[in-house]
Amino acid sequence: MRQIFLLILLFVVGQWLVKALRRADAHNAQRTGASGGPAGGRAAGNGAGAQARAAKAPRLPEPMIRCVECGVHAPASDSIVVAGEPFCCTAHAQRHAARPTGRDAR
Ligand SMILES: [Zn+2]
Incomplete structure (x- = not known):
């Protein structure tokens, strides 16, 4: 025992x-x-x-991008680039594109 x-x-x-x-x-x-x-x-x-x-495992640090629409920082692999401008998601890219003058609206 x-x-x-x-x-x-x-x-x-x-x-x-x-x-x-x-x-x-x-x-x-x-x-x-x-x-x-x-x-x-x-x-x-x-x-x-x-x-x-x-x-x-050796892994390169992922570059971060700043969403043009909301300003959120997201990893480059998760972001999308439309017309040379980075976005955190497609919804923000579409919203940004739908606005005629993105800079003035803010
Ligand atoms: Zn965003």
Whole structure:
């Protein structure tokens, strides 16, 4: 009976150790990653092991663009560019295009 208890205790301690190691790993990746920005912090917040591994892969920081219509900053991959002007979404691009003089309306 005592052996079973010992086994369970060992298992729990092992799990805790793995979790602690992963957390330390993620912290290190964040610190060495540098300029990861708030986006990186959000990803690490979930604490998933798979995400920590993915964060280790070298990834270029994504450029941010500013929506001409609403002024929101969005990652370049999520934005669309119409007539040389960046927008956060198609709805804003359409709204901007529908307005005859976008600058004067504001
Ligand atoms: Zn917008």
